Structures are given as C-alpha cells and as structure tokens.
Amino acid sequence: MTLNRKYFWFILLLWLFYPWHFTHAQQKEVTNEFAVWKGFFLNTRIAARNSIFTDLHHISGSFAVARAGLTQHLPHGVDVTAGYARLWLTVPGSGSDALDRNEHRPWMQVAVLGKIGSNINLGTRIRYDLRFRQRVEAAELLPKYDLTHRVRLQETLRLNFPGFKTEWMLPYLVLSNEILLNFGENVSYNTFDQNRLSLMLGLEHNFLRLQTGYMHRFVQSASVPNRYTNNHNLTVWLFYTLDIRKKTKE
Template sequence: MYLTAGYAYLNIPTESNGTKLNRTEHRPWMQMVANHELTGRWTMINRVRYDMRYRQNFTNGELLNDFDFTNRLRLLIGLRYHFEEQRIFSGTPYINLSNEVLVNFGENIITNHFNQNRTWLTLGLQLETVSFQIGYMNRFVKLSQNQRFERNHTLVVWISQRFDFRKKQIPSDDDEHFYQIP
C-alpha cells in the first residue's frame, strides 16, 4: 500500500445559456492505493482518492473570476493482467479493466452527491518508474448545470511517473557488492 498526492490543472468544456465555455479547475488530490497480487500475472488494484476541487464559476454565458470549492471522493477497483513473458523496451505489457465511482460531499452539496461512474479498458506498458496506458473509457456523468445524465465514449492516454523520495539505504560492511577500501 502506498500514499501519493498531486495537483491537476484542468480546462473543462461546459455550456451556459447556449454558450460554450472552457472552465478552469484547480484540483489538488491525495490517494491511497493497495495492489493485491492474486496470482503471478493477475493483480487487483484498490484506490481511494480525495479531490479538492476549485472550479471556476460561470453565469449567463460568461466565466467569472471566482471559484467554488467542492469535495469529491473517488473509489476505484481494477483488475490487471501482466504479460510477464513479453518484454517491450525492457518493460512489461499489461491489460487493465477498472471501474471508478465518484461522489461529491460536503455542506455545499445538496442534490448532486453522485458525480460520475467511469469504466475503462486499457493496454499498458510498465517500465521501471514510468507507465503508459491507452484505451477506452465509458464515462456516465451527472451534469451539474441542468441535472441530466450524459454518457461519453472516450479515448484515454495516461503517462504516469513514479518518484521515490525515500532516503536510499547505505549498504552495510557485510554487503558483498559494496566497495571496501583495501
């Protein structure tokens, strides 16, 4: 299990009074991920992510200079199959099937607790610290501006970089790979 945090800057298309707008969103987030090895090739992924969403307000077809704040919780479960016998660019290819439910919460959320459901199927490549994924996402979302539902079929491309900021362990004198002064 591991904890991570990050920040996303988004420019999200929306509509107000028939005018198409690109709404800015600032989204700091933190998450807890647990990978469970089911067999040598199958892994189950569980993730809980908390999004702090600062979304630009709009009215009457115009963007405003202020932002509202909402909380969002994202619950993901995924199943990944690793093609261990195949190597591409010194990495392991995999196929991934995931489902994620996103819910809004907090005192300013009155009617729209359900935010969206995302289901995707991707092909990926895991290198030492970078993973690449490409695939299909089916997104079922409740639109806030008119309280209707919409289904989107989307091509997704993800590139994820893992950084390890832990202190590296210094090998002991007993370590046979450690160079010792003669």
C-alpha cells in the same frame, strides 16, 4: 482468501459501482461524446519512503489537469499522497470548447496494491478532492469560486502476460472502474458525479509503461437535472518512473 473469491469481490465491486440504476431508472436526457484522453504520469522516487507524484491530462473540449503530490510509502503496499491540482474546464451553457473556467483542487488519497497470484495485481484507491471551481451564471464566468467535496473510489485489476514477454517489454491488460460522488451545499443535481469504466492494453519496459484502450465516462450534469453524457474516450497514457535517490557506496 482464495483466488476465486478475490475475483468474485472485484467483479462484485464493478457491478455495484457501475451506475446501472442511473441508466435504467426514470427517463433521462443522455448525449454521446467522443474524444481522445491523453495522459502523462511521473513518479520520482526521492527517498526510501517518499516520492513525488505528477500527472498531466488533456481531453480536447472537456478539461486539462496538472496535478502534483508527495507520497509516503508505508508497509504492506499502502501509499498515502497529498497535493494540489490545477484544472482548466469548459464553461457550462456557453457552447464553447475553450477551457476558460478555472478550478483549484487540493487533494489526498490512499492507495493499496496487492497481488493475486504471480501475474495479477489488484489495486484499491480512495481519493478526496476539495474543489474550488469558478462560478458560472448565464454562461458567464464570475470572479468568485464555489466549494464542493468529492470522494472517489477506484478498483483496478492488472493481468500480466509473461508468455508474451520479450527482452524489451512485458504486455499486460488493465480493467478499472471508478465512481465519483459529490458533497456540499453547492451540489444541487449531481451527488453522483460520474463513473469511469476502462479496459486498456499496456506495454512495460523497465521504468516506462504505455497504456492505451477505451474508457466509458458516464457523467451527470451539475447544472441541469436528469441530464447525462456518455463520454467514449480513446485513452493514450504514458507512465514514467524516475529514481533520483543517492546511491550508497559499498
């Protein structure tokens, strides 16, 4: 496949995934919110084909996530990961920004990373979330949990800038889009859950990367029909890779 064709497929996927039909169809109730998304990612290599994945996220007044998983590294740039995530969410209808609602989320994913030329990477990720979210009635938390299923498809394009590389860092640009879809008997209004489109500038130094930029999260309400939120997020994400494999003596 030529370089131009690969670009074409990436742009086509972004166009198809972005929810134009949700914003231009019938009349919707849309609100806007602004926040900072802080994230930390840790990959710990423990064996030639295995690593431990950990990430932490926080958006004030929206959610906090602590996630971990075990990754199996397969040939041809394919990674398979399974793990568990713990979430703290706001309570719908309460009007409070407190993260009082609980969610337990076993998850698994397949990620494929390929190269397009010497300075461009194209990544595809499919993730499945098994979501146990604390039940809410009349803005009150209940001790019971509702089960829903969610599938997520993400396409990510990374462009390196070797011409601006210094002794201590390599700058790069990341364009990403992810669509999230809900399934299950407890899903009433939001089979389409949300879409995440982001553009970030990154700096890489050996095992450390810093990414910052803008993410637009278009989210549909799970409890009110035809209600959506445009979330405008400033992202500040830090990535750290740690290798604790035992070194063989020569």
